[in-house]
Amino acid sequence: MLRFASTAAAATVAAAAAQARTTIAAGCSRAAVSALRGSAAAHIQRRSMAVSSVVDWTEGLTDEAKEYQVLAKAFADKELSPNMTQWDETETFPVDALRKAAELGFGAIYCRETHGGTGLGRLDTSVIFEACRRAHVRLDDRHVGSDAQREKYLPLMASMEKLGSYCLTEPGAGSDAASLATSAVRKGDHYILNGSKAFISGGGDTDVCTRPKGISCFIVEKGTPGLSFGKKEKKVGWSSQPTRAVILEDCAVPAANLIGKEGQGFSIAMKGLNGGRINIASCSLGGAQAALEAAHDHVTVRKQFGTPLSDNQTVQFKLAEMATSLNSSRLMLHGGYGYLKDYKVQQYVRDLRVHQILEGTNQIMRHIVARELLK
Numbered sequence: 001m002l003r004f005a006s007t008a009a010a011a012t013v014a015a016a017a018a019q020a021r022t023t024i025a026a027g028c029s030r031a032a033v034s035a036l037r038g039s040a041a042a043h044i045q046r047r048s049m050a051v052s053s054v055v056d057w058t059e060g061l062t063d064e065a066k067e068y069q070v071l072a073k074a075f076a077d078k079e080l081s082p083n084m085t086q087w088d089e090t091e092t093f094p095v096d097a098l099r100k101a102a103e104l105g106f107g108a109i110y111c112r113e114t115h116g117g118t119g120l121g122r123l124d125t126s127v128i129f130e131a132c133r134r135a136h137v138r139l140d141d142r143h144v145g146s147d148a149q150r151e152k153y154l155p156l157m158a159s160m161e162k163l164g165s166y167c168l169t170e171p172g173a174g175s176d177a178a179s180l181a182t183s184a185v186r187k188g189d190h191y192i193l194n195g196s197k198a199f200i201s202g203g204g205d206t207d208v209c210t211r212p213k214g215i216s217c218f219i220v221e222k223g224t225p226g227l228s229f230g231k232k233e234k235k236v237g238w239s240s241q242p243t244r245a246v247i248l249e250d251c252a253v254p255a256a257n258l259i260g261k262e263g264q265g266f267s268i269a270m271k272g273l274n275g276g277r278i279n280i281a282s283c284s285l286g287g288a289q290a291a292l293e294a295a296h297d298h299v300t301v302r303k304q305f306g307t308p309l310s311d312n313q314t315v316q317f318k319l320a321e322m323a324t325s326l327n328s329s330r331l332m333l334h335g336g337y338g339y340l341k342d343y344k345v346q347q348y349v350r351d352l353r354v355h356q357i358l359e360g361t362n363q364i365m366r367h368i369v370a371r372e373l374l375k
Contacts, residue, residue: 057069057130057285057289061127064124065123065124065127068120068124068127068128068131069127069128069130069131071104072104072106072127072128072131072132073131075100075101075104075106075132076131076132076133079097079100079101080097080132080133081344083097084240084344084347085341085344085347087239087240088239088240088347088351089239089341091232091239091240091242092240093202093205093240093241093242094240095160095163095205098160098163099159099160099161101132101160102158102159102160103159105117105118106118106128106132107157107158107159107160108154108157108158109125109128110125110275111154111158115150115151115154115155115158116154116155116158116159117154117158122275122278125278125279125282126278126279126281126282127282129279129282129283129286130282130283130285130286130289131286132283132286133283133286133287133289133290144217144259144260144264144268144271145259145260146256146259148256149219149256149257149259153208153219157208162206162207162208163202163205163206163207163208164202164206164207164208164209164210165200165201165202165203165206165208165209165210165246166200166201166209166210166272166276167197167200167203167209167210167246168180168197168269168272168273169197169198169199169200170182170195170196170197170198171196171198171245174361180195181195182194182195182196182197182248183195184216184218184253186255187252189254189255189256190252190253190254190255191218191252191253191254191255191257191258192250192251192252192253193218193220193226193248193250193251193252193253194248194249194250194251195248196245196246196247196248197245197246197247197248198245199233199243199245200243200244200245200246201238201241201242201243202241202242202243203229203230203242203243203244203245203246204229204232204242204244205242206222207221207222208220208221208222209221209222209227209246210259215262215263215264215265215266216258216260216261216262216263216264216265217258217259217260217264217265217268217269218253218257218258218259219253219257219259220248220251220253220257221257224251224252224253225251225252226248226249226250226251226252227246227247227248227251228247228249229244229245229246229247230244230245230246230247231244231245232244235354236350236353236354237347237349237350237351237352237353237354238351238354273359273360276358276359277359277360277365280355280358280359281355283352283355284352284355287348287351287352287355288348288352290344290348291322291345291348291349292319292322292323294343294344294345294348295319295322295345296319298343298345299315299319
């Protein structure tokens with residue numbers, strides 16, 4: 001768990017920071033030598049300072065939040081970034097890497113320590129998601145679930161010994177979560193579930209599913225009779241995360257697996273979405289930061305007509321725009337190279353595209369903002 005107030009944790013963070021600096025420097029140099037045939041090492045070593053002087057993602061953070069950031073960035077550089085291309089090409093679900101993240105306390109960041117979690121707030125959690133640039137299991141025990149449910153499931157999920165899926169979307173119900181069609185009928189000490197869920201992250205590979213059913217929410221364990229999964233979807237991005245339909249056919253779930261009370265499912269679903277939207281936005285920021293750094297690396301070593309692209313004023317303006325918005329023109333400065341899978345920038349584009357859909361489409365997000373403004 002993350003307990004940065006302790007001396008031992010402070011030593012861990014200090015060691016992580018030192019390791020992060022070593023890993024970042026070594027990793028950038030190797031990447032430059034491999035991708036650009038050795039011509040970029042000096043430029044890449046200066047990149048971190050140059051980019052951070054304009055886009056300082058530590059500005060305004062508390063010392064504690066900066067410690068979380070250093071630890072998460074060191075983990076991402078060591079365990080995630082070197083493997084992302086292979087995982088994408090082979091569609092590997094990196095469970096081992098997730099469990100290593102859990103060892104740092106990243107498995108149940110919002111949950112209280114009494115249930116194996118880390119107990120962080122939204123801001124500190126956002127810092128971790130941005131640094132990792134990948135979302136991990138989203139658990140929050142502060143609002144829902146009985147004591148028995150928390151004790152049974154959360155420690156296993158916090159360590160990622162067991163993984164969970166949040167199942168809301170249906171073939172006919174996406175942004176309109178209130179129109180869910182899956183049914184739950186009480187029979188004795190069980191509920192009988194019938195229906196299907198679509199585009200479920202981790203479906204078939206995770207062990208526990210949380211499903212808002214109409215107006216109620218249930219925990220369904222993998223292996224429950226009547227629970228099955230569709231084919232693994234072939235996606236443009238997020239290839240290392242399996243996505244399947246979840247099918248329920250007379251699936252009998254113990255009444256003890258009802259989360260909250262009957263009729264609370266919609267409220268629970270919305271709380272999950274509201275927190276998830278912040279997490280997805282944080283991951284998008286991290287991906288945009290990585291794309292900016294990749295663009296900076298490329299234009300400082302790629303030459304046209306005998307001079308680096310970075311000497312061209314148009315390229316300089318484009319870099320300035322990217323630094324300002326951190327979300328545009330990821331492929332533009334790479335030219336044809338940005339279309340090659342040898343360069344990670346193309347994966348950033350593919351993986352981040354789905355962030356315009358997750359937790360509500362861009363149009364739904366605009367609707368929510370406008371609704372709040374016009375209250």
